[in-house]
Amino acid sequence: MAQLADQLTEVNIEHVLVGIPEAHAEALAAMSNECGFAVGLNTSQDIRTAMATFLTAVTRGRVPDLAYALLGRLRLPGEIDGALEQLQIALKAAADRTITDLVSVAMRSWQGLRIRAGFKSWQNAAGHFRRIAYPYLNKTVSEETIALLNEVIERSRVEALIDLDYSERGRVRLMNYHQTKGREADIAIHVFRSDDFFGPIEEQKEPFEELSRLLNVAFSRARERVIILLPPNPQPLVEPFEALIRD
Numbered sequence: 001m002a003q004l005a006d007q008l009t010e011v012n013i014e015h016v017l018v019g020i021p022e023a024h025a026e027a028l029a030a031m032s033n034e035c036g037f038a039v040g041l042n043t044s045q046d047i048r049t050a051m052a053t054f055l056t057a058v059t060r061g062r063v064p065d066l067a068y069a070l071l072g073r074l075r076l077p078g079e080i081d082g083a084l085e086q087l088q089i090a091l092k093a094a095a096d097r098t099i100t101d102l103v104s105v106a107m108r109s110w111q112g113l114r115i116r117a118g119f120k121s122w123q124n125a126a127g128h129f130r131r132i133a134y135p136y137l138n139k140t141v142s143e144e145t146i147a148l149l150n151e152v153i154e155r156s157r158v159e160a161l162i163d164l165d166y167s168e169r170g171r172v173r174l175m176n177y178h179q180t181k182g183r184e185a186d187i188a189i190h191v192f193r194s195d196d197f198f199g200p201i202e203e204q205k206e207p208f209e210e211l212s213r214l215l216n217v218a219f220s221r222a223r224e225r226v227i228i229l230l231p232p233n234p235q236p237l238v239e240p241f242e243a244l245i246r247d
Contacts, residue, residue: 001174004191006127008172009134015172017128018179023057023118025157027125028132030054031106032153037088038095038102039143041150044088048072051084051113058118066115083113099145100137103130132156180218188222192238194231208237 001017008015030050036042052070056063069076076084087109094102107126110118136149173185180188198211215237219226228241 001176003124005131005174008174009127009131013172015174018173018175021121023054023121024125024128026050026054026057027110027118027122028129028153028157031103031109031126031129032150032157034087034091034106034109035102035146036150038091039141039146041143041146044084045072047088048084051110054110054122055115055117058121064117080113080115087112095141097141098137099133099139099141099149102141102146103133103137129153177214177218180221184221184223186222186224187227188219188225189227189229190218191229192231192234194233194235196235198235198237206236211237 005015005017030047030053033042033046033050037044037047048070052067055067055070059067065074066076066080068074069080087105090105091102094105107129110122132153133149136145139145173183175183228238228244230238230241230245234242
């Protein structure tokens with residue numbers, strides 16, 4: 001969904017992401033904290049806490065030791081400690097330029113720490129962060145501007161996480177199949193890819209009882225029309241739709 005959102009942004013189609021994952025939301029919060037740090041609204045410890053929270057969100061099982069280290073409860077590896085110091089210097093330097101520069105530093109910050117976990121989640125959230133910041137990009141960095149930007153980010157993050165009316169603000173709403181229940185639209189566009197994941201392998205074989213019910217709910221959300229986009233090699237679940245094209 002994040003990749004599709006980036007493509008829609010490139011062609012100036014306004015849209016919203018519905019029900020963003022926890023890790024995505026915490027990455028947004030971390031980037032927001034970094035921008036706040038640049039103008040004195042947040043501390044260096046706020047950045048470390050936000051990073052630790054994001055790392056925990058992308059890690060299955062127990063809280064990783066590195067998250068505790070970011071919080072100061074364990075020894076932080078020297079290279080990561082040094083990278084955090086360089087990040088703070090870069091954020092302060094960007095504060096003397098434009099929001100574009102500051103946002104760019106925040107977007108690249110996780111990669112700069114060279115922590116393998118969470119790379120893709122952060123990358124997806126970074127694109128979302130830039131889309132939210134778009135109206136502010138050419139403005140001068142100031143405490144007031146960053147406060148306004150961070151307020152928008154926090155509101156969007158919380159509303160998307162708990163699924164309030166955030167999704168009703170855009171004419172185009174992006175969501176996965178489990179998020180369609182209870183929603184309606186004039187037109188529902190279903191995008192299928194060859195590598196889509198439809199659950200454990202036993203659920204991907206005929207008669208597709210659970211998955212067929214899920215598709216039925218999603219298709220019934222359309223008031224007027226359903227559009228189905230198939231890849232060159234569709235999975236067995238959606239392969240029968242090719243007959244509609246031939247007909």
